Amino acid sequence: METVVSYLRKHAAYLAFAVIVMTIPAYLSDSYYLSILAFVATKFMMALGLSLLLGQAGQISLGQAGFVGIGAYGAAILTTRLGWDPWLAMGTAALVSATIAGLVGMPALRLKGYYLAMATLGVNEIIYILLIQLKSLTNGTDGISGIPPLSIGGLGLSGPRAYHLVVWGVALLMLRFSLNLSSSRVGRSLRALHRSEPAAQSLGVDTSYRKVQVFMLAAVFASIAGSFDAYYVRFISPESYTITFSIILITGVIIGGLRTVWGAMWGTLVIVILPELLKRVNDDITNLVFGVLLVAIMVLWQGRTRGLWQMVKERRSRSGPGGSRPPGPGE
Amino acid sequence: MTFEQFLQYIFSGVTSGSVYALTAMGFTLVFNATQIINFSQGQLVMLGGMIAVGLYGAGAPLWGAFLGSVAIVVLVAVGFERIAIRPLLRKGILAQVIATVGASFVFETAAMLIWGRDAVTLPAFSGEEPLSVGGATVVPQTLWVVGLTIVIVVALQLFYRKSLFGKAVRACAVDATSARLQGISYSRVVIFSFALTGAISAAAGVMITPISFMGFHSGSLLGMKGFAAAMLGGLGNPVGAVLGGFILGIVEALGVGVVSAGYKDAIAFVILLLVLFVRPVGLLGAKMGNRG
Numbered sequence: 001m002e003t004v005v006s007y008l009r010k011h012a013a014y015l016a017f018a019v020i021v022m023t024i025p026a027y028l029s030d031s032y033y034l035s036i037l038a039f040v041a042t043k044f045m046m047a048l049g050l051s052l053l054l055g056q057a058g059q060i061s062l063g064q065a066g067f068v069g070i071g072a073y074g075a076a077i078l079t080t081r082l083g084w085d086p087w088l089a090m091g092t093a094a095l096v097s098a099t100i101a102g103l104v105g106m107p108a109l110r111l112k113g114y115y116l117a118m119a120t121l122g123v124n125e126i127i128y129i130l131l132i133q134l135k136s137l138t139n140g141t142d143g144i145s146g147i148p149p150l151s152i153g154g155l156g157l158s159g160p161r162a163y164h165l166v167v168w169g170v171a172l173l174m175l176r177f178s179l180n181l182s183s184s185r186v187g188r189s190l191r192a193l194h195r196s197e198p199a200a201q202s203l204g205v206d207t208s209y210r211k212v213q214v215f216m217l218a219a220v221f222a223s224i225a226g227s228f229d230a231y232y233v234r235f236i237s238p239e240s241y242t243i244t245f246s247i248i249l250i251t252g253v254i255i256g257g258l259r260t261v262w263g264a265m266w267g268t269l270v271i272v273i274l275p276e277l278l279k280r281v282n283d284d285i286t287n288l289v290f291g292v293l294l295v296a297i298m299v300l301w302q303g304r305t306r307g308l309w310q311m312v313k314e315r316r317s318r319s320g321p322g323g324s325r326p327p328g329p330g331e
Numbered sequence: 332m333t334f335e336q337f338l339q340y341i342f343s344g345v346t347s348g349s350v351y352a353l354t355a356m357g358f359t360l361v362f363n364a365t366q367i368i369n370f371s372q373g374q375l376v377m378l379g380g381m382i383a384v385g386l387y388g389a390g391a392p393l394w395g396a397f398l399g400s401v402a403i404v405v406l407v408a409v410g411f412e413r414i415a416i417r418p419l420l421r422k423g424i425l426a427q428v429i430a431t432v433g434a435s436f437v438f439e440t441a442a443m444l445i446w447g448r449d450a451v452t453l454p455a456f457s458g459e460e461p462l463s464v465g466g467a468t469v470v471p472q473t474l475w476v477v478g479l480t481i482v483i484v485v486a487l488q489l490f491y492r493k494s495l496f497g498k499a500v501r502a503c504a505v506d507a508t509s510a511r512l513q514g515i516s517y518s519r520v521v522i523f524s525f526a527l528t529g530a531i532s533a534a535a536g537v538m539i540t541p542i543s544f545m546g547f548h549s550g551s552l553l554g555m556k557g558f559a560a561a562m563l564g565g566l567g568n569p570v571g572a573v574l575g576g577f578i579l580g581i582v583e584a585l586g587v588g589v590v591s592a593g594y595k596d597a598i599a600f601v602i603l604l605l606v607l608f609v610r611p612v613g614l615l616g617a618k619m620g621n622r623g
Contacts, residue, residue: 060428107608114368117428118558119607122600125555133593243551247432254429288440294433298426299418 013262014179018172025161034160038232040272041167045225047252047264047271048171048178049218054250055258056182057214058194059109063120064249066127067097067219069241071226076144076236077137086150090227094220101219102212109211116215124243131238143237150231167228174221178261181217190214244287251290254297332588335466340584342464346473346542348580349480350376353535354557355564355572356487357528362567363504364524365420370431371411373554374438375529379404379536380545381442384451393456401533407438408529412522420521435551443547450546453537476538483531484573491569500524504567552596559603565613574614 008015028034046064053059074093078084084092100123108119131138138144149158150166157163181187193200193207200207230236248271256267275286332340354376361369383400391399415434419427455472462469491497502510503520511517536545560579564571579599586598606613 054425058425060425062428062432104604111607111611114424114428115607115611117370118368118555118562119604121555122559122603125552126597126600129594129597133591247436250429250432282444284440284443287436288444291433291436291438291440295415295430295437298422298430298433299415301422301426 014176017175017265021168021172022165025164029161031160034164035232036272036276038160038163038167039229040268041164041171042225042228042232043249043252043272044171044265044268045174045228046222046249047256047268048174048261049221050249050253051256051258051261051264051267052178052181052190052214053218054253055261055263056187056190056194057211059211059215060117060250061120061215061218062117062243062246062250063122063124063127064218064222065241065243065245066120066124067101067222068226068229068245069127069131069238070097070100071223072230072236072241073131073138073144073226074223075227075230076147079148080144080146086148086227086231090224090231093227094223097219097223098216101216105212105215106208109215110208120246121243124241124246128238128242131241138238141238143235145235147230147234147236149234150228163232167232170224170228174224175261175265178264182261186210186213248287248290251294255293336588338465338467340588341581342467342469342473344581344584345577346476346580347539347583348577349476350535350539350553350576351556351560351579352573352576353480353483353531354553355561355576356484356569357532357535358558358561359567359569359572360524360528360531362561364500364521365416367416367419367427367431368558369528370428370554371435371438371550372528372532372557373552374435374442374550375404375408375532376536376539376553376557377545377547377550378407378438378442379533380453380540380549381446381451381536381547382533383537384453384540384545385446387453393454396453397534397537400537401530404533404536405526405529408525408532409522412525416521416525417518435554439547439550442550446547448547450544450549451540452544453540455541456538470542472538472541476542479534479538483534484569487527487531487569496523555603556599559599559606562603562606562611562613565616568613568615571613571615 024037025034028037046068050061050064053061071090071093074096075086075089078089078092079086104119104123105116108116132140149156150163151157152166155162157166182190189200189205189207189210192203193205193210197207226241229240252267252271253264254267255270256263256265271290274289278286278289354372357372357375358369361367361372379400382403383396386396386399387393411434415430419430455470456475457471459470462471491501499510499515500520500523502513502515503517507517510520539545556579557576560575561572562575563579564573564575579602582602583595583598587595610616
């Protein structure tokens, strides 16, 4: 009994969040809002991986959208051309993403931060070019339509409510996994190498191995999210997987804050909701706002790991000298 | 491939190679002064082209549009340095990458809001009548691009080697702290490097616009290719930047001839990845200082 109570207390935030999210379909039936929430779920998966990579390990990837693209196209091609089961196709695509991330990450992550940024930018661009050029496989710029929806044991998941439960179920599993990871030995060694790589190495952390590991994990999360989107929209085309989208994901993670993986959730809400609001002013203004936010947050950045909200809060409550506390990542 | 075709690809490679060389030069100037990779470098080139088209459309003569565009991009680059780069100098790579990536978004979207989504062009500097060289045809603009690139590169080298301030800039690239102890104003060096980068980028953008058009989104590809060129030559080495630019341009052009035009843009990234994996110091890089 005691262990149950302490478990509940320890994971209260997660459990409350899970309950709220999973009961949404019970009182929300509007399919427009449900579909927005479905995209929040997949963008959350993409942001989660990035948040681990950026916030915990301090490594930056500008190519997350490339792995989303592999997930989406892998799922679409394997199901429409070869008639594979959607779940099997999703897993295979994730395996491909992990392999590519490993091949790129192993050499690039041994180098300074710039190189991973540029290498991932390059990988994203190459993937994008391949999606357009390998016409016999991808249909080029026309994209692929007629992708089958997901199903479980013959039960179709094309309805928005059933899909909501499945996609958020997976997103919650990923969140749980990320929370566990960040409070485990792996998370601590990632944060250690973020602060100082030589120090982490001297404590016996295999820094290259850890960095590649979390980079591959981020690629797998992105790939699975891409597959989900493909099964949900049932149509994909290359424009969704550009570097621009990678940068928008980065924006979300940064706005949400890097201190904990929860930041990925707030950031995802911002990058989904803000464009919807800005659309009413001007369709094209969104990226300008995102760009200004990225620059502003970085310029005002004091510690390492604070998001927009924490910065505003601290600025308000700052009283007298010594107001800035040393950056300390919590769970 | 006949000799004429080969020559034709070389000419086209040298032309785009000039632009990559100047873009790579922009990366190098900023990197040497600040150790920052400016992810909005390509957007400065794009702004150069777009502003010149705007000025020309507003009735300015071609040379006036050229100089006006250079002046405006210099102001943009200096303003960017004051607002975004200076506070970032001590903040670590992550913040620098993200802020300059954010700036690239700002430049790109601003260009789209001002000039729209369509690619635009300028008339060639001196007529469109093609010349015939060894069986291949060359448009006069090619000569302008290559000629001006050579002039810029030589002038830069003279400046860095011969003038006192140029030597101060180089001193900062080697060791900023020691340079400051010698009484060199580091912040002046940084501002100057950004101004120079703005000028070179704008010139590159204006020169290439009559040949390959310019759109709000052209900057990101140009920037990545410029970076690939800088890496290929050896990051931080100005001679390497120019060399890398021309090699990349020629390989890309020959690649179009041998493989297919659709994969043209992928070549630069394959080269970039190869350099990163096989020889991160580039062709002319000597020290292995950036590890870890």
